[in-house]
Amino acid sequence: MTLSFRTSKGGRIDRAKSVKFIFDGKTLVGQAGDTLASALLANGIHLVGRSFKYHRPRGILTAGSEEPNALVGVAKSAAAAAAGQSVPNLRATQVEIHEGMVIVSQNRWPSLGFDIGAVNDRLSPLFVAGFYYKTFMWPKSFWNRVYEPFIRAAAGLGKAPTAPDPDRYANRYAHCDVLVAGSGPAGLAAALTATRSGARVILAYEQGEPGGSLLHDVGAQIDGRPAAEWVSAVIAELAGNDRVTLLPRTTVFGYFNQNFIGLAERVTDHLADPDPSLPRERLWQVRARQVVLATGAIERPLVFPENDRPGVMMAEAGRIYANRFGVLPGRAIAVATSCDSAWRAAFDIKALGGNVVAILDMRTDVDPALKEKARAHSIRVETGCTVTGVKGTKRIEGVRLGRISGDTVSSAGSLACDCLLMSGGWTPNVSLHSQARGKLDWHADKGAFLPGDPVQAQRSAGSCRGIDGLAQVLADGARAGAEAAQAATGNAVDVPAFSASGSEVSSGWWLGAVPHDRDASRVRAFVDFQNDVTAKDVKLAVREGMHSIEHIKRYTTTGMATDQGRLSNMNALSIASTALANEIPQVGLTTFRQPYTPVTFGTLATTSRGDLFDPVRRTAIHDWAAAQGAAFEDVSLWKRAWYFPKSGEDMHAAVLRECRTVRESVGIFDASTLGKIEVVGPDAAEFLERIYTNPWKKLGIGRLRYGLMLNEAGFIMDDGVVGRIAEDRFHVTTTTGGAPRVLAHMEDYLQTEWADLKVWLTSTTEQWAVIAVQGPKAREAIAPLVDDIDLSTEAMPHMSVRQGHVMGGIPCRLFRMSFTGEAGYEINVPPSRARQVWDAVFANVERLGGCAYGTETMHVLRAEKGYIIVGQETDGTVTPDDVGMSWAIGKNKPDFVGKRSLARPDLMATGRKQLVGLLTKDGKALLEEGAQVTAEADPAPRTPALGHVTSSYMSAAAGRPIALAMIANGRARHGETLHVPMPNGAIAVEVVPPLFVDPEGSRLNA
């Protein structure tokens, strides 16, 4: 197939290297170096998509990331496409083609050429600004079920991929003295200047090839050589400096606080067969001392009727396709403009053999030199002339001409052409300056907002701050680079001088709707192509009372496209300001937001996904439990063994068996995840006295005590057993999930309230693995393994701790304690030997008829004893008295954290919820945790509940289901019948004391 729109020479593509790709099922050929847009144009294809709302046929408008129309779905290969692995909404102007790439156009059905949804275009009078707000208001219930699904089906852009993202994404944190955004003449001059000063520099640019406008400004010369050669030399110098990081295909997408900059680097999308170890994209999180924004200017569309038809293109884009990619955008090309730069496009295209049928300039006072040059190129020139419409829908066939006379336009016939290049002048690209919270100043002489004083350590350089002309832009870049480097490093910096020629300054601009002679009610001139917003919509929004540009933006959606309004904002603003009869700076400009262009979720997630999303903490016993077939549950970041089903057992059966076994013989349990804090120093006891409700000063060395911790508001915060290891040393335990919180709470009081106390805290959570052995045969199970500790009840009673050794010299802290109501021990050993000790204890446990148990059994056993779990029975509003634990409060202590609050009237009031047990009347129903408890079986609507179920289990020991609940005045209700309303009817329950097993506690001391 011949690439019939290729020029015979020129361009930066590799003419020797063809690249095959598939577009909407058709195999096409481009050249290495083509973007998808340039390759399609080379194949004569302009129509590439359907618009968002009206499904209007749309063509390639630009050659950059601001492209609003040419959004496509891209798969790396036919196989990837078949597997559902594709990326929607990529801009064809940024996609670099590679062999085998599969591209689909979007938002059309059944095909791009014939799209059913295009009926929306006929119905367009219905779909005016604010249409959704006006039409889909009532009935409210229709919104979720009817309106939204319909709108979503009809509108929209690409399709989300159906398969999980197969690609990898990476992250890099980086620091630099100077970050330069953009590799056009200003950016390169800035980067070069900063680099030569010795600064650490990052140069990030959007495209695969650096150079920006220099890549297509073919006549330009810098320092006596062609601009493109100069670019290569600069890049070579930068690449050779190890303090410079060059980031091609990298978008500076977010400018955050204190020069924290987000960059998205597209690493492999342009490669057909990338090294599989490479990430698809890399997120760069850069902290730059100084930033130079050299983001250029963006050419502004002319807002005339039917300006969105395929074949209408930005003039500079036409010049780029011709000069850089060797593609003529049409066979008969007309140019409509209000500024000089479009004339250059015409001349360059003509020079490459293209057919330029006319230059139509709205101005009457065009530079005679331009006219002279046009004459030399034999190009027809019409001044004071505009385009008032186009012919053709899927590709223009000609344009209507209008003669401008003052404010009126009269028809001036028509002109046949298949491509119209348009230019309304240039909008400085101030997005990043605005993201950095910098203000924008209106310059009426340039018709542009330019960066005002920066708020952060950044400066703009070149055409993004309204500088025009190559020599001026280079000088401005060098100035900015020098200032930035000097500010960052404190070194004096030489500012290089560059000479430039062959690139003319452009003047002239137009803002807002172009006047025309058409029936205004019937024609549409588009302001925001991607969101299908017309000049009429903006005027309507003003008529309907939207006077702020922020309101107009939201009402019409203008400027909310993926380019953040870089193409559309100024025209919309001008139209609004005319409609409001107010000056542009008074109407204001909306703030540019991050991201500059869309960033894929994978890039933001980087490697934090799947197994690496969060740290997964496992104990030294984990592998053993996994090998035993344990089910695990997540408790904060930890994996805890939940229950150990034997073959054929479900969770229910396994837990009943484990519970029974612990009560009848012995069970072994991995309690390693409990938080542990070593509290050491001469004031350790005094400190605990203030932190916990309990008294500590008289606790003997080698003794344990259950500690209850409140926050200052008097509510239970955590609990745990604390052992006194020495006069000045305590071994504190916390809940698994509460460990960091408790340590922070203790440090807070120690550092900020009681800095005089001589006591220090050290987390020992991971210094000790904890093997709990519980049940009547617990002592028998561990005794053979203990080297040097007397386990007799006389020598080591319930609630005591001993230091010693197990298994021939393994150091241990042995706790005699219970969270089950049975006699029990917790063996603390170093994790490196925990498995060895566990295996030995487990062998004994098994021999004694015992078993391993998990957290579910632990929960059941403690519930049978009425022991609370912080966070299950408590919810941050529960006092010690509420859960029947006034006994844990040291009566004679003058103060502890939370004590004063316990005396507040609210906390002493009657009617507070109190911990009780619940037994279902039928003895069979298992209550749902969280279920509400009421006085009536069938309460009237909005009757407040008396409380709720906090824990509910099948109890082997009680032989029936048991539950704990927090009930208003619960302790006074023992014996009362209450109800738990459920969807299938209320369940009657009896309120009982929260204690279901061994009320005397005699088993603990066995």
Next chain:
Amino acid sequence: MPDVLFHTPAETLALSPLVGAGTSLRRAALLVRFVFRGDAAAAAKVGAAFGVALPQSPLASERTGERAALWQGPDEWLLLARPAMDGPQAVDALARSLAGEIAAALGETPHSLVDVSERHVALLLEGPGAADLLNAHVFLDLDPAAFPVGMVTRTLFTKAEIVLWRTSEQNFAIECWSSFAPYVEGHLAEA
């Protein structure tokens, strides 16, 4: 050059394939570790007993061949000591004797000395690509001018807290709580 502070097993862990040859990750063998907390006067006495002065400057470390004292905070140091032989018994024995010597040197001076030998794992990331790889997950500026040899700091490795210590121009020791080590290793293999 392996660091003499650490018993270094031959086994290296997987690293991201993007890291060039010559950069390796290993899990150091068990080491004696103490957290020492107390004021500057107490710290000075520990230095004499431990054989390595406890640095008073923020983010500083002091070391001899087989012992090191790492500043963690104004009243907190992490002390590292390599036992003569590999294995937990040697660690237990050295920890016991060091604790005794330090306690004796301090006498009645208030302080806290807590054995955390097994709380941490030391991951040794060594070679020309080490700093760059770390910067996939650690947000600090690791340029030698900003993070010189000997600097040590607690910081974050994506979502895990670590102690990062530059032991030489190209070598880093990452001390993290044992249960976080697989997370750190997993990310270093993915970066």
Next chain:
Amino acid sequence: MLLIHCPCCGVERPEIEFRYGGEAHIARPMQPADLDDHQWAEFLYMRTNPKGVMAERWRHVHGCGRFFNALRDTVSDRFIAVYKTGEPRPDSATASGEGAR
């Protein structure tokens, strides 16, 4: 992400190494029992929440572990000064500490 200068470490670190600790200079009463319910509620719950410069507590939790105080402008979200726990609140008009960078 903000950079916060830690007065104990002497370095600037990203915000996520730190934890916010609420308003500064609210000392826990020495004898809470002496306070009536109203006074105690004032201590527990009442904060100034200014629009402008606020003294607040931060902890370098993933660094040196120390609590310290900072003056931050709640309008501009800029740090004006940082100072150690126990030190008096600097004059925000003249403060140009390293935290202000």
